[in-house]
Amino acid sequence: MTYFNHGSIQQIPTDTDTVFAFQIHGHIDDDTSEALAEFMNDAFDKHPKVNMLLDMAKFTGSDWDSMLDGDVIKSRFRSLQHVGRYAVVGAPESAAKMIALMDKVIPVEARAFDTNEITQAWDFVGARPIAA
Numbered sequence: 001m002t003y004f005n006h007g008s009i010q011q012i013p014t015d016t017d018t019v020f021a022f023q024i025h026g027h028i029d030d031d032t033s034e035a036l037a038e039f040m041n042d043a044f045d046k047h048p049k050v051n052m053l054l055d056m057a058k059f060t061g062s063d064w065d066s067m068l069d070g071d072v073i074k075s076r077f078r079s080l081q082h083v084g085r086y087a088v089v090g091a092p093e094s095a096a097k098m099i100a101l102m103d104k105v106i107p108v109e110a111r112a113f114d115t116n117e118i119t120q121a122w123d124f125v126g127a128r129p130i131a132a
Contacts, residue, residue, distance in 0.1 A: 022052075
């Protein structure tokens with residue numbers, strides 16, 4: 001199996017083929033954002049429902065204009081239909097608040113976890129990391 005590895009985002013292999021986990025190291029640029037969107041759009045084509053986990057403990061920011069890319073917009077809208085549970089570990093406080101708010105208004109169960117709650121995040125998405 002080929003795992004996503006582009007720029008500051010690396011996929012974390014899981015023991016469940018419908019759980020997609022990623023670790024972010026540093027800054028997410030436009031190219032990386034677009035590549036991840038294309039990867040997830042492909043995953044959405046293959047699976048009616050997936051769960052996702054993002055480890056943002058080492059995230060330092062992103063290019064705002066990347067949100068305007070067509071593939072990025074498409075993947076965000078498609079995620080509303082295809083993502084069942086979305087866990088974010090180590091999100092900045094402002095992002096954690098946004099995730100809590102969005103959990104109430106979108107059809108995705110979204111939760112933010114502190115870095116010391118990584119086990120609970122994996123439980124929430126129903127998978128475990130494995131060696132690649």
